[in-house]
Amino acid sequence: MSGAAFARGYNALKEQIDAPIAAFLSSCVHCGMCAEACLFFTETGDPQYTPIRKVEPLRRVWEQEYTFWGKLSKALGLSKPLTDQDLTDWETLVYDSCTLCGRCSMVCPVGNDIAYMIRKTREGMAAAGHAPEGLIGATQRAITIGSPMGVKLPALQAQIRHTEKEFDLKIPVDVEGTDYLCMLSSMEIMNFPEYIGSIARIFKQADVSWTLSSEAFEATNSGIQIGVSDIAAQLVQRIVDAAEKLKVKAVISPECGHAYMAIRWEGPNLVGKRFGFKVVHILEVLDELRAQGRLKVADRETRKLTYHDPCQIGRRGGVLEQPRNLINMVAENFVEMPEAGKMNWCCGAGGGVSTNERADALRLKTFARKKSQLDAVNPDALVSACSNCRIHLEEGLEEYHMDIPLLSLTETIADHLSDT
Amino acid sequence: MTDAEFLLWVRGPAFNIALFIMLAGIVVRFMEILLMGRKTNLAEARGSEMAGGLNTIWRRTLPDADTFRRSGFTIIAGNVFHIGLFVVIFLFVPHILVFERLFGVSWAGLPSNIVDATTVVTIVALLAVLVHRVKDPVLRMLSNFSDYLAWLVTILPLITGWLAFNRVGLSGSTLIGLHILSVELLMVLFPFTKLSHAFTLVLARWYNGAIAGYKGVQS
Known part of the structure; x- marks a missing residue:
C-alpha cells in the first residue's frame, strides 16, 4: 500500500475523533466486559475479538494527536507510531468480526459506545485502502448500477408486474404527492419479492397513499458499512432527490436494519441538511395503522x-x-x-x-x-x-x-x- | 533528611505540588475532551439527549442480569474495591480532617476499626483483580504497562496507610510520611493514566446515553 494511501487513512482517522470518542477512550479501564457482550468473542473464545481492541488504530491516533502525554511521548520518540502494517493487521477485526450491533456499547461500565467508534474506524481503514473486497464491490455496484447486488430497474419492474398479476392490484410507481415513498432493499427485490406484494396488500386494505420511485428504490447503504461517508452521502442523496421530486410526506425504510440506520439516523448528517420529509421504518407505519384500527x-x-x-x-x-x-x-x-x-x-x-x-x-x-x-x-x-x-x-x-x-x-x- | 524533615516536606511542598498537578491535569483532560466538540445532529430527534445522558450516567452503575451472569467476578471485585476506596478515602476521620483543612468542609466518619477492616478487604479485592488480569486471556491481552502502574499506585496508599495505622515495622512518622508520599504519587498520575476514568466516565456515559436518547433508545 502506498504511503499516500496510509496518510489519507491516518488523516481520516484524525478527522473522525470528536468529543464523545475522546471521552470514551479516556475512560476505558481495560476491564474486558465488552468481550462477553460480543458474539464473535463468546462463540470463538478468541481474545482478539474483544470489541475495544478493534478500535486500537483509532485509539493510537487519538492518543498521539490529541492528548498531552501522547503528544509529548511522540515528540520524544517514546511512542510507536501507527503504521500501514497495523491497519493491515486490524482489517479483519474491524470488518469481519464486527456487525456494528452495538451490544458492547450497552454493557461497558464506563459508558463507551464502542460500535460508534468502530463505525468511525472504518472511515480511516477504507481511506487507507484496507476495506474488504466484497464490500468494495458492493459499494462500486451501488454507485454505478444503483444497487449493491447489481439489481436494475427492469428487475424491479418485472417483480412489480408479477405481483400486480398475482394479487390483482396496482402498485403505484412515481406517483407525485403521496403520503409515503416506499423504499426497498435489493434482497427484497431478488430474494423476497413477497415483501412488495405484502406492502401493496396491506396499504390497499388500510387505504394508504404511497408510491415506489423508479429513480430511487434501493435503501441499503454500503457506503456506511464500508466507511466512506462521501459515497454514503451520494446514496442517501438519491433518496432525498426522489422524495423531494415526488413531494412525499415521508420515506419508508424497508425491512432492513442498516437501511433504516442509513436513512433515518445517518442520512441527514451525511448530506449535511435536515430532511423536509419524515423517515419511518415500515414497522412504525404498520404499528400506527394497527393503533388506528386500519x-x-x-x-x-x-x-x-x-x-x-x-x-x-x-x-x-x-x-x-x-x-x-x-x-x-x-x-x-x-x-x-x-x-x-x-x-x-x-x-x-x-x-x-x-x-x-x-x-x-x-x-x-x-x-x-x-x-x-x-x-x-x-x-x-x-x-x-x-x-x-x-x-x-x-x-x-x-x-x-x-x-x-x-x-x-x-x-x-x-x-x-x-x-x- | 530526618524523619521529621521528611514528614514536613511530604505534608507541605510535596503535597502542594501533587495537588496542583492533579487539579491542573484534571482541567487539561476535560479540555482535551470538550474542545474536540461534536457535530450537530441533523436527524429528527425521537427522544431527549439530556434525559438519555443523565439516565445512563447513573443507570450504567447497575449491570443487567445477563451481563452480571457473564462478568460476575469483574463486577463484584470492581464494586468491592471501588466502594472500599470510597470508605477509606472519605470516611476515615483523619482523612476528613485533611479535607476540612483543605476545603473547609467536614462530615461524619466511620469508627477506625471499620475503616481498618475495609482497607484489608479493599487490598484483597485489588489483589484478586490483579490475579484476574494476569490470568484471564482477554484481560492479559488488553493490559499494558499503564494498567499495572495504575494498579500499583492505587494499592500503595492502602498498604502504606494500613501499615501506618497499625504501626507495623518503621517508626510512626516515617510510615505516615511514606503513606502521604504514596498518595501524592497517586494524585500526580491520577489525571494521566486510566485512573482518569473517575472523572471522564461522567462524560463517556453522558455521550453514550445522549446518542441513544436522541434516537429514543434506552441505553
Whole structure:
C-alpha cells in the first residue's frame, strides 16, 4: 500500500475523533466486559475479538494527536507510531468480526459506545485502502448500477408486474404527492419479492397513499458499512432527490436494519441538511395503522412464534415495541427469546459482514449464539424484520440443521389480513 | 533528611505540588475532551439527549442480569474495591480532617476499626483483580504497562496507610510520611493514566446515553 494511501487513512482517522470518542477512550479501564457482550468473542473464545481492541488504530491516533502525554511521548520518540502494517493487521477485526450491533456499547461500565467508534474506524481503514473486497464491490455496484447486488430497474419492474398479476392490484410507481415513498432493499427485490406484494396488500386494505420511485428504490447503504461517508452521502442523496421530486410526506425504510440506520439516523448528517420529509421504518407505519384500527385481521397464527430484533431497528434504532404489538395482533402464541429486545444478540451478519465473503465461516460460527437463544424457546417459526438478517438466519438454520421456518413480519401481517 | 524533615516536606511542598498537578491535569483532560466538540445532529430527534445522558450516567452503575451472569467476578471485585476506596478515602476521620483543612468542609466518619477492616478487604479485592488480569486471556491481552502502574499506585496508599495505622515495622512518622508520599504519587498520575476514568466516565456515559436518547433508545 502506498504511503499516500496510509496518510489519507491516518488523516481520516484524525478527522473522525470528536468529543464523545475522546471521552470514551479516556475512560476505558481495560476491564474486558465488552468481550462477553460480543458474539464473535463468546462463540470463538478468541481474545482478539474483544470489541475495544478493534478500535486500537483509532485509539493510537487519538492518543498521539490529541492528548498531552501522547503528544509529548511522540515528540520524544517514546511512542510507536501507527503504521500501514497495523491497519493491515486490524482489517479483519474491524470488518469481519464486527456487525456494528452495538451490544458492547450497552454493557461497558464506563459508558463507551464502542460500535460508534468502530463505525468511525472504518472511515480511516477504507481511506487507507484496507476495506474488504466484497464490500468494495458492493459499494462500486451501488454507485454505478444503483444497487449493491447489481439489481436494475427492469428487475424491479418485472417483480412489480408479477405481483400486480398475482394479487390483482396496482402498485403505484412515481406517483407525485403521496403520503409515503416506499423504499426497498435489493434482497427484497431478488430474494423476497413477497415483501412488495405484502406492502401493496396491506396499504390497499388500510387505504394508504404511497408510491415506489423508479429513480430511487434501493435503501441499503454500503457506503456506511464500508466507511466512506462521501459515497454514503451520494446514496442517501438519491433518496432525498426522489422524495423531494415526488413531494412525499415521508420515506419508508424497508425491512432492513442498516437501511433504516442509513436513512433515518445517518442520512441527514451525511448530506449535511435536515430532511423536509419524515423517515419511518415500515414497522412504525404498520404499528400506527394497527393503533388506528386500519388493519383488519381475518385469522390469527396459532403456531408458537418468536421474534429476532434486528440490531439497527431495535437496540440502535429504537423500534422495539412496534414489532411486539404487531405480532400479538396476528399471533396467539408469541414467546420472547432470552435477552430479546434491546439486548438481543445479533444474527451475526450485519454491518457489511454478509457482503464480505472472507467472513463467511466466522459468520456461520457465530450463529451458535442465535441457536442457543432459539433452543431456549423452541419456536414453531421465527419472525424478523430485516432481509439481511433473514438471508443469514436461513443459512444458519440450515447449517445447524434446525427446521424452523423464517417469516418476515410484514409478510406475516399481510397473510393474516381479511380481504375486505 | 530526618524523619521529621521528611514528614514536613511530604505534608507541605510535596503535597502542594501533587495537588496542583492533579487539579491542573484534571482541567487539561476535560479540555482535551470538550474542545474536540461534536457535530450537530441533523436527524429528527425521537427522544431527549439530556434525559438519555443523565439516565445512563447513573443507570450504567447497575449491570443487567445477563451481563452480571457473564462478568460476575469483574463486577463484584470492581464494586468491592471501588466502594472500599470510597470508605477509606472519605470516611476515615483523619482523612476528613485533611479535607476540612483543605476545603473547609467536614462530615461524619466511620469508627477506625471499620475503616481498618475495609482497607484489608479493599487490598484483597485489588489483589484478586490483579490475579484476574494476569490470568484471564482477554484481560492479559488488553493490559499494558499503564494498567499495572495504575494498579500499583492505587494499592500503595492502602498498604502504606494500613501499615501506618497499625504501626507495623518503621517508626510512626516515617510510615505516615511514606503513606502521604504514596498518595501524592497517586494524585500526580491520577489525571494521566486510566485512573482518569473517575472523572471522564461522567462524560463517556453522558455521550453514550445522549446518542441513544436522541434516537429514543434506552441505553
